[in-house]
Amino acid sequence: MATLQSTAGKGAQLAICMLTVLMVPWSPVRASRPIEEHRSAGPQGDVEIVNVSGSVEVDGWDRGEVDVAGTAGDNVERVDVTSAGNRTSIRVVSRSGHSWGSDGEALLVVHVPAKSSVTASLVSADLKVAGLQGDLNLQTVSGSVRGETGGNVHATTVSGDVRLTARSATNIEIRTISGGIHFTGGGGEVDISTVSGTSTIELAEVTRGRFKSISGDLAAELALGTGGQIESESVSGDVGFKFASAPAAEFDVQTISGDIDNCFGPKPTTAQYGPGSRLQFTNGEGRGRVRIATKSGDVRLCSKDAKARRQADADGRRAALAQNARSALIVPYVY
Secondary structure (H helix, E strand, O other): OHHHHHHHHHHHHHHHHHHHHHHHHHHHHHOOEEEEEEEEOOOOOEEEEEEEEEEEEEEEEOOOEEEEEEEEOOOEEEEEEEEEOOEEEEEEEEOOOOOOOHHHOEEEEEEEEOOOEEEEEEEEEEEEEEEEOOOEEEEEOOOOEEEEEOOOEEEEEOOOOEEEEEOOOOEEEEEEOOOOEEEEEOOEEEEEEEOOOOEEEEEEEEEEEEEEEOOOOEEEEEEEEEEEEEEEEEOOOOEEEEEOOOOOEEEEEEEOOOOEEEOOOOOOEEOOOOOOEEEEEEEOOOOEEEEEEEOOOOEEEEEHHHHHHHHHHHHHHHHHHHHHHHHHOOOOOOO
């Protein structure tokens, strides 16, 4: 009897082990269904992408079609790829009532005609773009955005970072809550807004720029076009503008408890009653306008040419001091 019980126990253990072995490879297979879809598309069409969780990589190519490849988790019901006229739509449809996780992710690689305009609506999916020449319009909650595009950029995120390059863009709008911004682009009209994220901006010539933050720091390098306007507001974040050259503009800079540093013009004046300082002056013809206001954040204004002159002056002073030091060491010869 003991032998029969031992044999039965071993048989049950073996059955459990075999069932476990069979289940281990089955789960990943179901969680990674392959996706492969193709649709004809015009060279300058619109491509819309909707994904809740996972990642999306969009690459531009020279073919007249949209190619969608990748994998989908078991809780992804389907990936719809439809085409109507000049518009192609890619939608990840999740099963109702499922909990988010790896089974609810869709990992997509999408190839589109290079001049396509891409619109993406994402939740916790990351987006990467490359080889695009068209406009980029996206909204995401917690996913990051990175890559390069040749067109205009309109991006809104909650906690995701935005790291983009768009050197030919003439219309730029980027808004985040806690995500950081690192943007290199063209110029024209620019609107950058963040709550607590840090912004590092490199632009060409700006005609109208608006920069706003609450507690995030902002550092921008740009050129101000003739008659261009810049408005910047911050609560506790520091603000720094480095111009390609000192712009011909009217400047009005004020802060309540922060410091103002200007490397190409007059120094700020301190309020006679109460805290705060203000800097008002006109540089050159003054056809442009620069308005900057902070509560407790510091403000720094500088230009590359002024910085170069200051560096040259400093080098000259050091050289003169060194020459004087050598002259002082010469001991007269006594006969």
